[in-house]
Amino acid sequence: MDIVIIGTGNIAHCFGHLLKIHGHQITQIIGRNPDRAAELAEMLHAPFTTDLLDINMEADMYLLAVSDSAYPMLNDELRLGRRMVAHTAGAVPLSAISRISSNIGVIYPLQSIRKEVKNYPPIPIMLEASNDDVLKRLQALAQSIASTIAITDSHQRLQYHLTAVLCNNFTNHLIARAKAYCDHEHLDFTLLQPIIRETFDRLEKYPPESVQTGPALRQDEATMELHRNLLVNDEYLQLVYTVLSDSIYNFHEKR
Numbered sequence: 001m002d003i004v005i006i007g008t009g010n011i012a013h014c015f016g017h018l019l020k021i022h023g024h025q026i027t028q029i030i031g032r033n034p035d036r037a038a039e040l041a042e043m044l045h046a047p048f049t050t051d052l053l054d055i056n057m058e059a060d061m062y063l064l065a066v067s068d069s070a071y072p073m074l075n076d077e078l079r080l081g082r083r084m085v086a087h088t089a090g091a092v093p094l095s096a097i098s099r100i101s102s103n104i105g106v107i108y109p110l111q112s113i114r115k116e117v118k119n120y121p122p123i124p125i126m127l128e129a130s131n132d133d134v135l136k137r138l139q140a141l142a143q144s145i146a147s148t149i150a151i152t153d154s155h156q157r158l159q160y161h162l163t164a165v166l167c168n169n170f171t172n173h174l175i176a177r178a179k180a181y182c183d184h185e186h187l188d189f190t191l192l193q194p195i196i197r198e199t200f201d202r203l204e205k206y207p208p209e210s211v212q213t214g215p216a217l218r219q220d221e222a223t224m225e226l227h228r229n230l231l232v233n234d235e236y237l238q239l240v241y242t243v244l245s246d247s248i249y250n251f252h253e254k255r
Helices: 010-021 032-046 068-077 132-143 154-184 189-202 222-232 235-253
Strands: 002-006 023-030 061-064 086-088 101-111 126-128 149-151
Touching: 002 010, 010 023, 010 032, 010 101, 023 032, 061 189, 086 132, 101 132, 101 154, 126 132, 126 154, 132 149, 154 189, 222 235
Parallel strands: 002 023, 002 061, 061 086, 086 101, 126 149
Antiparallel strands: 101 126
C-alpha cells in the first residue's frame, strides 16, 4: 500500500519502519514539528509537510498516529472523502474520526513502543472498522507486520488499554520508584535485577495469581509496619504500599 502517516511520535516511527521493511511505501509524513517530521521522513525516504492542506490525496491509506488530544482537531479539519483512514490509539473510540472519511478504522498496537528501539518486540494488533471492506484491508495490512491480530470494538480496546497500563506503565513506575529509593538510600539497585527478571519470567509458565508471594499475602503485619515506617517521608509511596498490600490480601482472600 501507499501510506500517508500523520504524526511523528513513537507509533509513527514504529509503524513507518515496520511497514517500509515489509514492502509498503510511505508516500508522505505530516507533522506539526518540522524537525521531527523531517527526521522521520528522512528515515523512511519520504517527503514531509507541516500543513494538512498539503496532504497527498493519492494514497491507499492514511494512518493517524497522533496524541489522543489531537483527534478532535483532525476530525474537525481533515476531510478525505471515502479514502481509508485508520487511527492507532487505544483509548480513542472509532467514532472520534467519523467526520474525516466514510471508510475508517483502527489499527492499535498493544505494546510499549519507543522510537529509539528498532528491534521491536512482538506486537499484537487490534483492529476495528466501519465496514467489512475496511476491515479486510486493515487485516491484510496488519498481517504483513504482525503475527497476532484481534478484532475488538472500541470499548474492548479501551479495556485492553487499561490493563496494559496496569501491567506495563504502573509496573515500570513501581520499579522506577524502587530505584529512586535505592539511589536515595545509597543502595545497589542492580541487586534487585534478578528478582525483577524472575517476576516476569514466571509469567511465561504460571498464572500471576498462583505465584504471588510477600508479606501482604500472608498478612505479616509486623513486616508491613516496618516497611511503612521506612516510607514515612514519602507519603505517596507509603500510600501505594498500603493500597497494594490491601489489594493483594483482598484479592486472594476472595479466591
